[in-house]
Amino acid sequence: MNTDFLNFISALKEKASIADIIEKYVPLVRHGGGIWARCPFHSEKTPSFKINEEGFYKCFGCGKGGDVIRFIMEYEKLDFTDAVKKLCDLTGTEFPEFAADREGQGNASLDKAAKDRLLSLMKDAARFYHNSLNEKDKGAEILKYLTGRGITNEYIKKFGLGFSPDFYGVINRLKELNYTEEEIINSGVGATNDQGWLFDSLGTRLIVPIINRFDDVVAFGGRDMSGESAAKYKNTRETPLFKKNKTLFGINAVKAAARKSGTKGNGIILVEGYFDVIALHQAGFTTAAASMGTSLTPEQAKLIKSFTNDVFICYDGDVAGKTSTLRGLDILRDAGLSVKVVGLPEGLDPDEYIERCGTAGFKTLLESAPVLSVFKMNVSCEGLDLNKLEHRRKYTAAAIKVIAEEKSGAAKEDLLKTLGKNLNMSLDVLRKDLEVFISESEKTIDAPKEGGKPIESSRQKAVKFILYGALKNASYASDISFVYRHLEETAHKEIFNIIESAEGGRVNISAHIGEENGKISDELINILSGGDLIDPALAKKYFEDCKRLLLGNTETDLRLEQLKARYDTETDLDKRKKIAMEIQLLIREKVKGKK
Numbered sequence: 001m002n003t004d005f006l007n008f009i010s011a012l013k014e015k016a017s018i019a020d021i022i023e024k025y026v027p028l029v030r031h032g033g034g035i036w037a038r039c040p041f042h043s044e045k046t047p048s049f050k051i052n053e054e055g056f057y058k059c060f061g062c063g064k065g066g067d068v069i070r071f072i073m074e075y076e077k078l079d080f081t082d083a084v085k086k087l088c089d090l091t092g093t094e095f096p097e098f099a100a101d102r103e104g105q106g107n108a109s110l111d112k113a114a115k116d117r118l119l120s121l122m123k124d125a126a127r128f129y130h131n132s133l134n135e136k137d138k139g140a141e142i143l144k145y146l147t148g149r150g151i152t153n154e155y156i157k158k159f160g161l162g163f164s165p166d167f168y169g170v171i172n173r174l175k176e177l178n179y180t181e182e183e184i185i186n187s188g189v190g191a192t193n194d195q196g197w198l199f200d201s202l203g204t205r206l207i208v209p210i211i212n213r214f215d216d217v218v219a220f221g222g223r224d225m226s227g228e229s230a231a232k233y234k235n236t237r238e239t240p241l242f243k244k245n246k247t248l249f250g251i252n253a254v255k256a257a258a259r260k261s262g263t264k265g266n267g268i269i270l271v272e273g274y275f276d277v278i279a280l281h282q283a284g285f286t287t288a289a290a291s292m293g294t295s296l297t298p299e300q301a302k303l304i305k306s307f308t309n310d311v312f313i314c315y316d317g318d319v320a321g322k323t324s325t326l327r328g329l330d331i332l333r334d335a336g337l338s339v340k341v342v343g344l345p346e347g348l349d350p351d352e353y354i355e356r357c358g359t360a361g362f363k364t365l366l367e368s369a370p371v372l373s374v375f376k377m378n379v380s381c382e383g384l385d386l387n388k389l390e391h392r393r394k395y396t397a398a399a400i401k402v403i404a405e406e407k408s409g410a411a412k413e414d415l416l417k418t419l420g421k422n423l424n425m426s427l428d429v430l431r432k433d434l435e436v437f438i439s440e441s442e443k444t445i446d447a448p449k450e451g452g453k454p455i456e457s458s459r460q461k462a463v464k465f466i467l468y469g470a471l472k473n474a475s476y477a478s479d480i481s482f483v484y485r486h487l488e489e490t491a492h493k494e495i496f497n498i499i500e501s502a503e504g505g506r507v508n509i510s511a512h513i514g515e516e517n518g519k520i521s522d523e524l525i526n527i528l529s530g531g532d533l534i535d536p537a538l539a540k541k542y543f544e545d546c547k548r549l550l551l552g553n554t555e556t557d558l559r560l561e562q563l564k565a566r567y568d569t570e571t572d573l574d575k576r577k578k579i580a581m582e583i584q585l586l587i588r589e590k591v592k593g594k595k
Helices: 003-015 018-023 068-076 080-091 112-134 138-148 153-158 169-176 181-187 251-261 274-282 298-305 323-334 350-367 372-380 389-405 409-423 427-442 458-471 481-486 490-501 515-531 536-552 555-569 573-594
Strands: 029-031 034-037 049-052 056-059 190-192 198-200 206-211 217-223 233-235 268-271 288-290 310-313 338-341
Touching: 003 068, 003 080, 018 049, 018 056, 018 068, 018 080, 049 515, 056 515, 068 080, 112 138, 112 169, 112 181, 112 206, 112 217, 138 153, 138 206, 153 274, 169 181, 169 190, 169 198, 181 190, 181 198, 251 288, 268 274, 274 288, 274 350, 298 323, 310 323, 323 338, 338 372, 372 389, 372 409, 389 409, 389 427, 409 427, 458 481, 458 490, 458 515, 458 536, 481 490, 481 536, 490 515, 555 573
Parallel strands: 268 288, 268 310, 310 338
Antiparallel strands: 029 034, 034 049, 049 056, 190 198, 206 217, 217 233
């Protein structure tokens, strides 16, 4: 993200009153000197969603928080750039096109004029390829191939399909339109051979334009029609416009369909090939997109998440046997997406299945698709003989690992029941195995957990309130140099540095809250929202108590704190008794030391 865009965002957030913007979406209640609402991100009867006029919001129920742009991203299901555009619309501000790093694919060193030239070049190249289908001989052969695959003229036009008749036609046409050789090479359309001659990098292939969510042609896919190439499919190499791991083929059509229907919750069907996408769209499945043969990435998961919370994976062949594919499915799950795996009959791809079984048949496949955890459990018992003890143990261990990955307690219970039924095994025994597995896994985690979040010690709370006082420029917090040696988290050290380097000692908080600041932004929101809950009349005393706590801690105090945290989270009664005895011994030592 370039400096000009960051400066623009900072000015835009200063112009936009966060309360005024959020009030356009949810009713606000003003009481107790604060602005509250019932959280739009989870169901609640009593308002726990607080808006701070310094530029951020925080829900004390579900934990969501951020600045005004993050709110629009969460509420409207938009990516960062689109959320900025939406905020511009809401505030009557002109969006500067130079700022758009479209799809995250732009190059910060590529200015607006240069980028616009490349985008224009790509559109002209796509037009040349599409018009080449009208050639009497070669073009007619390609059209015959496409119609033979069941693709209608409407969808040939809709997806801009085309043909490169030779290795020089598109190059000559682009030169006629006054594009330079450097621009043709930078776009990825052209490449040079050993003799330095410029040629079409996808020459003689059937051409499929790759279009991003903003309807820009950013690359091309090419299918070999001669049968002589070792590579049946080739894509444009990566360019300032095109990064394969951040792109999904067909995402522009998915976006158009979502706008037309007015819904975003139908679920994206993820396939592998261009023609699978086209066949599905033609059959009425307008949320199909393709990963273009690459392993799925967090960037692609984020792009999907901006459209839906549900993904149907519909890959050709043996999905379970592809380790990289399974890793990709975990990436989707970790991004908060609900993943289902569509089981195609072996040897068929979605395009062929649609041709054989029609729309109704494919719809049935989608409806019967198992969720990822069930699919992985099914995979873990393939090839095993569950009558053999060794195989039963192997299956149990693999299935328990899958179940442990589930966040929902209800989902864990359902999967345990399925496993128990498959093995004819007691549910209580399997529950115990799961508890042991989770317990062993958590030994690698430093901080004990409660409700999925680390339990804060009194020292951590003290550190946060001291930072809070300085961020609020409170007179009682004019010198917080003593806190630095107690800072354990990187984010707290960064925030301390922000405070120390603030001009005039006053931190511009809104400038540090937002998508571009990541963990620092999140922790600032936690510190500020937590500190705001302290009665202002008691804030000075609370600050002094926090200071005494940090400066007065002995090794015994720290050990006591650690033991108490362990005691609070330990479920084993015998272990709790041992911890309680240690606590009592330390307290006695402490009392003796004071006499």
